[in-house]
Amino acid sequence: MLALLRRGPMYGYQLRVAFEETTGGTWPLNIGQVYTTLSRLExxxxxxxxxxxxxxxxxxxxxxxxRADLDAWFTTPVQRGERPRDELAIKLALALTTAGVDVPRVIQAQRSATMRALQEYTRLKNRTATPTDLSWLLVLDAMIFQAEAEVRWLDHCETTVVRHARTTPPTETGAEEPAKERAR
Incomplete structure (x- = not known):
């Protein structure tokens, strides 16, 4: 909000519209959230x-x-540890440790969804390639790079799961025992 206010005075709805235009609507804002943030900033x-x-x-x-706070924010790198939890990593970790879950199917479903998103982002980028849309193009690039990285990570997960299944003998019940139990 401060970056938008640096452009000039705005009321809540104008801030919401400016934010969504700047980010291409990738993170829609609830108008109530805008006014709550304005109250905190005040x-x-x-x-x-x-x-x-x-x-x-x-x-x-x-x-x-x-302005000073905004300048400090712009010049302070985003720390990897401060990022939100990764729901996909949590989902795969839980899938691996929950009996009856077809982990390769979970991975494939996510890969398919990510590939569709990647295609959509690329299509949007090709349609929006004008110099005046630089902020939106950079947001799209970030989304494309994140989707590409996710696909690579999912490929790695699939390979690791398959390799692990080949080298880990099943327990007496037919299910693999957790790694902590094997380590004891």
Whole structure:
């Protein structure tokens, strides 16, 4: 929100539209979330509410403290440990340790979905290749690279699962015992 407010004063709906235009709608914002964020920014002295317009909308403006905070955010690298949990990695870990789950099928279903998304991102990129859409093109590139990396990782998972199945003898019940149990 601060980066958008740096462009000039805006009210909530304008901020939501500007954010979605800038990111190509890849992370849609709930208008309530926008106003909650504006309230926090105002509470923290990073933005200030301006008088209501004639139409009843209250624009917000970035403060000097907000500019400093934004500059610090832009120059601070994103730490890998601060990223959200990876639902796919968790799903595969649980699939591997849950009896009766066809892990190769889980991997293949995800690979198919990721490939469809990759094709869609590539199609969008080819349709949006104008210099004025640079921010959207970079967001698309990030999505393409992440999808390509996910496909490579899924290929690796599939190979590892197959290799592990060939080298691990089944337990008496016919299911593989967890790695922790084998290590004891």
């Amino acid at each position: 509470r923290d002295g990073l933005a200030v509410a301006l008088p209501e317009s004639e139409t009843g909308q209250r624009p917000y403006s970035i403060t000097d403290a907000g």
